[in-house]
Amino acid sequence: MFSKLLMLFLLMRIAASEGDDDFIYNGFHRSDNMSLDSAAEITSNGLLQLTNSAHQKGLAFYPIPLHFKTSRGESQSFSTNFVFAIMPTYPNVTSYGAAFVISPSKDFPGAQPSEYMGIFNPKNISNPSNHIAAIEFDTVGDPQFHDIDGNHVGVDINDLVSIRSAPAAYYSNISGRFKNISLTSGEPMHVWVEYNGAQNQLNVTLSPIKLPKPDRPLLSLMVNLSSIVLDDAYIGFSSSTRAASVSHYILGWSFKMNGQAQALDLLHLPKLPRIGPKKKSEFLTIGLPIIVLISTLAIISAVGLIIRRKIKFAEVLEDWEREYGTHRFSYKDLFMATKGFTDRELLGVGGFGRVYRGVLLTSKIEVAVKRVSHDSRQGIREFISEIMSLGHLRHRNLVQLLGYCRRKKELLLVYDYMPNGSLDKLLFDNPNSMLGWSGRFRVIKGVASGLLYLHEEWEQVVLHRDIKASNVLLDSEMNGRLGDFGLARLYDHGTDPQTTRMVGTFGYLAPELTRTGKATTSTDVFAFGAFMLEVACGRGPIDSSLPGDEEILVEWVAGCWRRGTILAAADPKLVLDYAVEEMDLVLKLGLLCSHPLSAERPSMRQVMQFLDGDAPLPDLSSDDLGAAILEVGHYEGFDDLHLSYPSSLEQGFASTRSIQESVLSGGR
Structure with missing residues (x-):
């Protein structure tokens, strides 16, 4: 009796906190009451593990059926995204993959592992009464199901012969092209499945977890799910293995009916287990000497850089100039503001110097910097004194002189920038x-x-x-x-x-x-x-x-x-x-x-x-x-x-x- 009450309480907690048509799992807990079957289990660190050995199948479904149809019998829109990983025990040894499944039941009596993905068997495959829709991530090219290769993504309807498939790849927003990706790389991958019920359009998008969602989906097709998916249906994952030992993991999962599924917190998803023995550290024999050498070279380079920068930004600064305070700009600040006085920042060239546009890094103020040569015979002290007096001019029809900088035989005058x-x-x-x-x-x-x-x-x-x-x-x-x-x-x-x-x-x-x-x-x-x-x-x-x-x-x-x-x-x-x-x-x-x-x-x-x-x-x-x-x-x-x-x-x-x-x- 107590166990039944506890089960009811957990079901009510899930429904109240997430809603029947909107939930998110940033990692999994054994108290989440996921419906697990066969080899599926939740690990201690929050991974949903579907399989971990040879000749296995694993099923994991959300425990509550969802309403996939409107009162008029039309399919509703939905959106889901999840992170999964396929980790073979031995490199270059493949087994069957995993699938995201929409089914009228979370139980599949008689279903077989290996090529049947744990949801079909030789008798019921391709039967319209299955009312099953699935997105397969297959790692075996099986001729009987007309697979295009041993590393593909496909859309399955009541069958494992995909109505549309494509080699596993993701669209690069930078290059504007699709880039191939290995499903058995052992790295986590992000998947988005989105269905528009009004337009009967299904989009499947794949990407490495470190990249944002691509601008273009891998698969985009027109399919009417209203005649395929029943009103009350379950959603979840299935996987299967053959002779080779392969582990299938779900790291996080989000779903929403009639809206955009919540984004997963990728930084806090559970970590995948390490494959193979821990490598022996070669730090003392190889790493430490290299670090010492690099550190020594870095120190020498840093000292040299400091010396070169001091020479590069050296300025003439006499005692009498200190009285001008904030009117004196440092050459380094003006050099950085004008990006090194590059030609790209050049505003004009006149008979008395070149004028550059600049942005002061500290205040973000736009300025115009004029570089002119000065002759000490003209009385630079008196000249600077007059320049600073002009800095006090205030009139709406005068360009404000903000200050100056003196370096070697060069004088730099800083003005307000006129766009x-x-x-x-x-x-x-x-x-x-x-x-x-x-x-x-x-x-x-x-x-x-x-x-x-x-x-x-x-x-x-x-x-x-x-x-x-x-x-x-x-x-x-x-x-x-x-x-x-x-x-x-x-x-x-x-x-x-x-x-x-x-x-x-x-x-x-x-x-x-x-x-x-x-x-x-x-x-x-x-x-x-x-x-x-x-x-x-x-x-x-x-x-x-x-x-x-x-x-x-x-x-x-x-x-x-x-x-x-x-x-x-x-x-x-x-x-x-x-x-x-x-x-x-x-x-x-x-x-x-x-x-x-x-x-x-x-x-x-x-x-x-x-x-x-x-x-x-x-x-x-x-x-x-x-x-x-x-x-x-x-x-x-x-x-x-x-x-x-x-x-x-x-x-x-x-x-x-x-x-x-x-x-x-x-x-x-």
Whole structure:
């Protein structure tokens, strides 16, 4: 009586914890109440062992029948996955395999081992009244059952002649091909059997346990189980052996009706027994000397690597630099961030260095790293001091300078990364991503706002000294940001700048630089004027490929203005898609900012007032500007360059070009 009550309790526990149509075994316990027959048993470490000797059969079934049909008599969908292993006692000696079975009964009276898999016998095989469906994992090629080989997977219906079979293999998600696998390798294998009742589709998938489920099944076929499997049916496993001794194991099993079976906990499945005697250890005679040798070589290599890395990442770090604290980056961090300054991370190459994209490993911040050579004769301490002062600049239209690194004769400047690159790339190099007029006008106003901040609104006056389209970068929202402060200089408000070394880019140099070599806010305004014309006209300030009267941008725009056709200078790529008032303003303001006389140029505050519409742009007079050009020839060094006085506006700007050519050939 007690045993019957205990049996009832166990059955109720299984049904309550798992559900009649949903269960999972991550290993097995003797209290699980599996229905075992013949040689089948549960080992002490949790393996479901079907056979372990010759001439055996083993059967193991879930103890409760499952409902495989709907109320309309149609087969329900189901999913199961299990891990099994076939372990021959002796290598290359095969026996019969195992099968996953759906049967109206868990008892098979008269069933024979060997070729009949423990579920059939010569009299009932191929009988439709069996109502048995099975997935066989066969390790013998038996001619009487038309087996394709001695290592295959097949789908059996009331018979051991498979309706569909394939050599044991799994689909590699990496190579995209099926790879053969030995069922008798002794290694655990993972199987998924999935049936779609609505589509009558059966899929069987096989894989080594160490790999994820393949994307493609080994077998996929259409079969209607509603006429084969009865409503109440049992599920389980069968196996058989012949003369050879072979062990069949189930390590874990999961099943679900009308849904996806739970995944097995592969890391905690029971371990398979070891085959054969334990190998004698050769550690002391062979392993230990090899380990000692390898360890010695590893230590030597590690010491050498440390020395090489110290040499590779050696930096110049003087006592006075310690005051800059977090503004100083280590060369190693920048090297790792840019993946060794590889060409794949190269953003661009300019006259003053190469710029790389990088991601700082600790903060994951994207940065742009510019590598430039520095000359100690320029006063590196003063230069670094100014660079770090620029690191305190904060404006939405300036690229943030984050810090620097100094190594040997190289200086690395670290900036915020601008994902949309430099403006010149968008204007000239990428016709498919042409920037429209509204975007260009917004960029012009943004750069003007940033330049006003540098000239008047920060605690010191900052001269940028290299304003041009390639130094204007676009952030993620396509806002223009003035960057590259490698040539910038600072001085206090109310004092005169002390710079006497001429730097800049041909086409953006103010004419007075040839005489004084002194950069001022007015020389920045001149460069900004050339920049405005560059953005509006869609071409650089100097283009030798164009006819002589169009080669110099400022000169050509001035000619259009004198002839009353200034809008003809607008970028033809815009296809007249621009605001006429804004284009007219930008072209005329560009000429005013590029005035040959520095005193006639507006300040950046006035420029912002003109761009915002807060002040009207003063009328330009061709005669007045021509007279100004004559004045600049006398007062700003035209005579020293042996240039004739200009007699027209166009000649005046041509004289400005001659000054820049002189600067380019000898002034620098």
